[in-house]
Amino acid sequence: MSPTVVVIGGGYGGSAAAKALDGVADVVLVDPKDAFFHAVGALRAVVDPEFLPRVFFPYDKLLTNGRVVRDRAVRVEPGRVTLASGEELAADYIVLATGSGYPFPAKSDLDDSAAAQRKYREAHADLLAADHVLLLGAGPVGLEFAGEIKAVWPEKKVVIVDPVADILSEYEPGLREEIRRQLAELDVQLALGTPLKENPATAPGERGTFHVSTTADVDITADIWFRCFGVVPHTDYLAGALADVRQANGEVAVTDTLQVKGQDTVFALGDITDIAESKRAGTASRHAQVVADNIKALIGGSAELATYRPGPAAILLPLGPTGGAAQLPGQGVRGADIAAQYKGADLLTGRFGELFGTRTT
Template identity: 85%
Template sequence: MSPTVVVIGGGYGGSAAAKALDDVADVVLVEPKDAFFHAVGALRAVVDPEFLPRVFFPYDKLLTNGRVVRDRAVRVEPGRVTLASGEEIAADYIVLATGSGYPFPAKSDVDDTAAAQLKYRQAHAALRAADRVLLLGAGPVGLEFAGEIKDAWPRKKVVIVDPAADILGGYEPGLREEIRRQLTALDVRLVLGTALKENPPTAPGEHGTFHVTTVSDVDITADIWFRCFGVVPSTAYLAGALTDARLASGEVAVTDTLQVKGQDTVFALGDITDIPEAKRGGSAARHAAVVADNIKALMAGSGELVTYQPGPAAILLPLGPSGGAAQLPGQGVLGPEAAAQYKGADLLTGRFGKLFGTHTD
C-alpha cells in the first residue's frame, strides 16, 4: 500500500503538488470547485466573454492514479481530514494548499463552473454598459484591470483610488515609471494617497451612477465600481495541533522545508504560508515542487529535505494583450514587448491546458 497524501485545495500549488506525487503515492485532492480556475486570466474574461471558457480546467484528467474529491475540508489535523459531507480521510501526509479569498472578479467565488461563468457574463454586461469605472486599489489587480478595460473599451473613463502614495511599492522605480507612463497614455486617472470617505451606494460590479468623495476632497462620478484589494488566507479549517501554527493574519507558519511548524508530515504552500514574498501562482508552483520532493524523501526514508528560499521581487504586469511591463530577476525592468511575450494573448492558458490534460498545444 502506498502512503496516502491528502492535498487540500486544487489551486496553482495544490494541483501541481498532487500531479507531482500521483505516481508515488495514493493522492487524494480535496477541492470544492468542479474545475480549476485560472485566476491569471480572470480580468481578461470579464472584458472578453469569448475568453471566459479558457480559464476553467476540469480536474478529471489531472491525476492518473489518484482521485479528486469534490468537497470542502472543514477540519484538518495531523493524520486526519474531515470533509463537509462528514467523510473522514486518514492521511500519512497532508498538503495545505487552500490559497486565499479575493474580491470578484479577480478570483471566482462560485464553485460550479456554469454558475461562475454566468456571474462573469453578468459582470461583463454591467461593465459594458458603464461609461465611467471606479477601481478601488492600485495594486497589480487594479492596474491590470484598468488596462484590460481600456483595451476593450478605449473611451471608457477609468479612475483608480488608493491610500498608498505610489503604485507598486517594493518594486524598482523604473517599473513604476513605465506603468504610470502607459496608464497616462491610456487616459487612466490615478488618485493616490487618499481613500473614499465612504463606499459607493451600489454593490461592487453593479451598474448604477453614483458620486463619491475622497478624504482629500476629490469628487468622483462613476457608473460601476470594483474592489481590487483584500487578500484573506483560507485557513479556518485548521484544528487540533495545527491551530498552533495559524497566525493572527490567518497565514500558516512554515519552516524553510515548507513543513508546518511543529509538524513532520504536514506541509503548506502558496498564499496561506507566512513566507515573505508576493502571493503569486508562480510562487505556489515553486512551493509545490519543494513539497513534492520532500514528501518523496520522507517516504523513501533517505536524504535531507530541500529548502525553499524566496527569490527577489519579480512581477509580470500586463495592461491588456499588448501593454504592461515586467521586473524579472537578472533582467531588470522590461517594457510591454516582454509583458506580451511572457503572458501575451493567451495569459498562460496553454500551459495549464497541458497540466490538466485538456490540450497539448
C-alpha cells in the same frame, strides 16, 4: 501499499503538488470546485466573454492514479481530514494548499463553474453598459484591470483610487515609471494618497451611477465600481495541533522545508504560508515542487530535504494583451514586449491546459 497524501485545495500549488506526487503515492485531492479556476486570466475573462471558458480546467484528467474528491475540508489535523460530507480521510502526509479569497472578479467565489461563468458574463454586461468605472486599489489587480478595460473599451473613463502614495512601491522605480507612462497613454486617472471619504452607495460590481469624493476632494462620478484589494487566507479548517500554527491573519507558520512548524508530515504552500514574499501563482508552483520533492524524499526514507528560499521581487504585469511591464530576476525592468511575450493574449492558458490534460481554444 503506497502512502496516502491528501492535498487540501486544487489551486495552482495544490494541483501541481498532486500531479507531481501521483506516481509515488496514493494521492487524494480535495476541492469544492468542479474545475480549476485560472485566476491569472480572470480579469481578461470579464472584458472578453470569448476568453472566459479558457480559465476553467476540469480536474478529471489531472491525476492518472489518484482521485479528486469534490468536497470541502472542515477539520484538518495531523493524520486525518474531515470533509463537509462527513467522510474522513486517513493521511500519511497532508498538503495544505487552500489559497486565499479575493474580491470578484479577480477570483471566482462560486464552486460550480457553470454558475461562475454566468456571473462573469453578467459582470461583462454591466461593465459594457458603464461609461465611467471606479477601481478601488492601485495594486497589481487594480492596475491590470484598468489595462484590460481600456484595451477593449478605450473610450471608457477609468479612475483608480488608493490611500497609498505611489503604485507598486515594493518594486524598482523604473517599473513604476513605465506603468505610470502606459496608464497615462491609456488615459487612466490615478488618485493616490487619498482614500474615499465613504464607499459608493452601490455594491461592488453593481451598475448604477453614484458620486463620491476622496479626502483630497477629488470628485468622482461613475457607473460601476470594483474592489481590488483584500486577500484573505483560507485556513479556518485547521484543528488540533494545526490550529496552534494558524496566525491572527490566517497565515500558517512554515519552516524553510515548507513543513508546518512542529510537524514532520504536514506541509503548507502558496498564499496561506507566512513567508514574506509576494503571493503569486508562480510562487505557489515553486512551493509545490519543493513540497513534492520533500514528500518523495520522506517516502523514500531520506532525511535530506530541499529548502525554499524566496527570490528577489519580481512581477509580470500586463495592461491588456499588448501592454504592461515586468521586473524579472537578472533582467531588471522590461517593457510591454516582454509582458506580452510571457502573458499577452494567452495569459498562460496553454501551460495549464497541458497540466490538466485539456486543450484551449
